[in-house]
């Protein structure tokens with residue numbers, strides 16, 4: 159039996175993303191891993207929190223993994239998948255995949271762990287009749303600090319994935335779940351189509367000009383007008399920095415957050431090449447009575463400054479999107495490049511999260527990221543396609559299927 163690859167959980171960022179990406183790649187490639195000091199750089203002792211546990215358990219079920227050491231607060235796990243290719247039959251017949259959390263752990267961090275698996279695991283299937291559409295419903299927090307919001311997923315991540323060649327992903331928010339105000343649970347359904355062929359290499363190198371900016375406000379109803387006024391003033395003042403020479407096209411939407419302590423703002427710029435850059439803030443400081451106006455000014459100032467910083471570097475991704483694309487570059491077929499932009503003539507460094515993801519991908523599938531944002535991906539699925547074709551050609555269809563799918567029961 160293969161010796162598990164050891165990953166030290168305090169490496170670089172030393173948080174949850176290391177664990178999510180490692181278990182996802184392990185499940186996809188059937189590579190056993192052993193992670194020690196899980197989330198060792200986080201305060202409060204580290205270890206698995208509910209959201210991380212959900213990710214590990216789901217990926218474990220999908221890949222029929224043997225997992226030792228798994229439980230809340232676990233600091234070490236050994237994850238040994240038994241089968242690499244695994245969209246189970248129960249999910250293929252129009253059935254939804256349901257992933258439930260009992261706490262408002264971020265649904266989008268769970269998505270981060272399972273999405274590459276759902277998209278890539280069926281490549282090379284020998285089952286021509288197999289349903290390719292997948293619907294996954296995740297319960298937990300839709301708007302949670304330090305994680306992508308559902309609004310960011312809908313307005314930035316999904317369109318950017320579409321730009322690199324992933325079939326469109328639809329997001330349906332049934333109800334919101336928040337980490338701010340009273341903690342509450344929400345749920346979201348993501349509809350996607352699994353890949354049937356390896357993802358071709360992609361190039362995100364042309365940023366283009368900003369053609370429109372969308373502002374999404376989610377706040378208490380009585381804060382709506384103030385928010386709109388602040389945004390109007392900000393857009394007027396900062397029009398030149400945001401739109402440069404193009405005509406400004408701004409859209410503002412408002413949703414009632416139904417709670418006096420829930421304030422969220424997302425700004426998304428769309429460019430002439432289809433690139434989206436976003437910055438947001440789920441306000442996580444105390445909201446004081448009588449200080450709502452200054453809270454709103456503060457939010458608008460910070461989020462607009464953050465977006466301008468992203469626009470100034472001229473790169474094709476915002477900081478967070480760059481983190482999310484690492485796995486797709488690593489799995490794509492051939493050299494994909496993501497231009498991250500420049501500051502003071504020097505190439506912008508990837509975030510610590512992205513560097514951690516580079517490291518995990520190197521350890522598990524031996525890919526290397528260069529300073530220009532390039533990575534020669536492994537072309538995940540090419541072998542499976544070959545094997546499936548051979549099995550079919552040999553009349554060994556049942557054997558091929560056994561090799562390619564995990565029965566989801």
Ligand SMILES: Nc1ncnc2c1ncn2[C@@H]1O[C@H](COP(=O)(O)OP(=O)(O)OP(=O)(O)O)[C@@H](O)[C@H]1O
Nearest residue numbers: 173174175176197200304305306307310478481511
């Ligand atoms: N505002 C944001 N918009 C989009 N993505 C975000 C945002 N904030 C954080 N992220 C993304 O969320 C992920 C957070 O990873 P991280 O390892 O910190 O998560 P975690 O599971 O909460 O772990 P930990 O509790 O250990 O910090 C990263 O991929 C990062 O790019």
